Amino acid sequence: MPEGDVVWAAAKRLHAALAGRVLTRSDFRVPRYATTDLTGRSVIDTISRGKHLLTRVEGDITVHTHLRMEGAWRIRRAGPPPPRDHRLRLILANAEWQALGYSLGVVEVVRTSREDRVVGHLGPDLLGPDWDPAEAVRRLRERPEQAIGEALLDQTRLAGIGNLYKAEVLFLRGVDPWCPVGEVSDLERLVELAQRLLDANKDHLDQITTGERRPGAQHWVYGRAGRPCRRCGRPIRRADQGDRPEERITYWCPSCQPRRATPS
Template identity: 55%
Template sequence: MPEGDTVWRAARDLDKALHGRELTRCDIRVPRFATVDFTGRTVKDVVARGKHLLIRVEDEWSIHSHLKMEGLWHVYPKGGKWRRPAFKARCILETGASTVVGFELGFLRVIPQDQEHDAVGYLGPDLLGPDWDPEEALRRLRSDPGRPIGLALLDQRNLAGIGNVYRCELCFLAGEHPLTPVGDVRNLPRMVELAHRLLEVNKDRSTRVTTGSLLRDPLWVYGRTDRGCLRCGTRVVRSEIGDNELEQRVLYHCPHCQPARVPA
């Protein structure tokens, strides 16, 4: 599932392929923007903002996309064989050397660059951004102390980059039940610091690891309903909360390592 680290890697790879290059093909397969053609224009840069990706094209345009659940970006040498069916392509950009294809993007639109702030300005501090600000992330999280931590971590207005896997694993690592109110979390600064560290260590690799064990068991509780908690073996509970996208509602937690606390 795409989280901030996935998008960070996509932005890095796309920037490598497109930065400063003139587009020789631009094919946007989203009805509203199908007539947009940036052929002949130069790509200024490609950046990630949380889970959003911005491809900035000369003369102040941005191709703004979000992977949602299934989306991904591939970079191929020009003329190279695609690893996904062409009908799933939503955006194709080509330079003299490479082809960049966005498949099954959750959304894609073209906006003037000066409207980027309206598009992504609501996001909280970006865990992988150059201006990561833990204090501001804490301030935003604490502004709603009654909200379950499992929901607050996923809210990109608090801090940007956490998806469902990290949300579940962070609650586990903090020993907190996902429904614990933010105001009752025992060490929120540590949780925020850990979020930053996990995304940082994972941003360069394609397998997401929170346990330190890349080969055998990369995750503590996420998706482990059949195998049990990696630490204690207790049956992992799968539940649902929230009202956002379907996959993001699914929660995993270990009732032994993350017991629900009775309010004092």
């Protein structure tokens, strides 16, 4: 699933292509909104909220989309409609650009004045203008018994972290993914690092946590199961963490992140 920095970049591209321009085409290829027509209306802006995208249109209208696992927005010059493609779920176009939403996990239209209905449950947004690290830490501490590797993925605690940044942040802070939140000694520094990593990568195609841009050298532990740790040389481990259907693969170094609990 795309992480918060990828969604932030998608919002930036959508905003540049659509904001301040009148829609000449809106094509919702989802049954519930198949008859919805926004042509003739101006787009006000597009923002990200965690992993959610909100495109606001005049008339108290917001198009809410979520990429889920495979979704993507592609921006193209205005022209003929793209060929029929079962993955294409939404087209928003103006005289200059067309935004094509492929394999979007969520497509819905809500009142802008009621956006809280779809994003109000989220915790502080790591890339939002109202980012509040103290509030994020407070929310994490509400469930002290929860494993930190699961807590960081809970978007109601803080919004924007995905599996990649979870693994990398925990490695860099030397924290076992199964350590209960209540036993993490410095949540403030952990949350601060997560925000800095997302912010550093939001304008780049690659998500780099090591400072190395070379392919294969960009991450510390994520996606490196069985390969030697860049710090100690021991093999990186991987295991499922969390309850179904929310379980995700976790990567960690057993030496640099001493285990406090055995994964079930």
